[in-house]
Amino acid sequence: MRSTSLERAPAHRREELTSYLPVAATTINSYETASQILDVTVTAAPSSVADDDDEATVAAVDSASVSLRPQTLPGVSGSPLCLVFRARVAAHKATIHAITYQVAIQSRIGGEGNGTLQRLNLARTQTPQ
Helix, strand or coil: CCCCCECCCCCCEEEEEEEECEEECCEEEEECCHHHEEEEEEEEEEEEEEECCCCCCEEEEEEEEEEEEECCCCCCCCCCEEEEEEEEEEEECEEEEEEEEEEEEEECCCCCCCCCCEEEECCCCCCCC
16 A cells, blocks of 8 residues: 555645555456455554544545556556555545555456466556556
8 A cells, every 4th residue: 555644734634545455565356356355344544553642633534445447557468457445544634654454355267267366567666547
C-alpha cells in the first residue's frame, strides 16, 4: 500500500489510496476474465493515527473496495487483469500514517483446468491505474 499522511488541517481532508493485492513482496496475480471473481469482502480501518489532544479529531476510512482492472506493467505484454484495492480516507485535525485492510476473495481459477493463476513479478513498487 502506498503510504500516506493526511496532515492536521482545520478542515476535513480526504484522499484516495490505491494498492495491488500482493501475494508476496513484489508478486501479484493476474486473471483471464472478470467472471473468475465470484465474491469479494473488504474491511479497512486506520491503524496509525496521531491526533491533537486539545481538539476534537476524526480519522476514518470512508470506503474500501477491490476491483479487477486492466493494468500496464513494464516487461509484461498486453494489459493483464489485476486486483486493485482502493480506500477513501478522511481526517480532521489528525494525521493518518497507515491503514490496515483485509480482503477475502472467492474466485474460479485456472481457466485451463490446472487450478492456478498467472503470477506477475513487479520490477519495483508501482501504483495501480
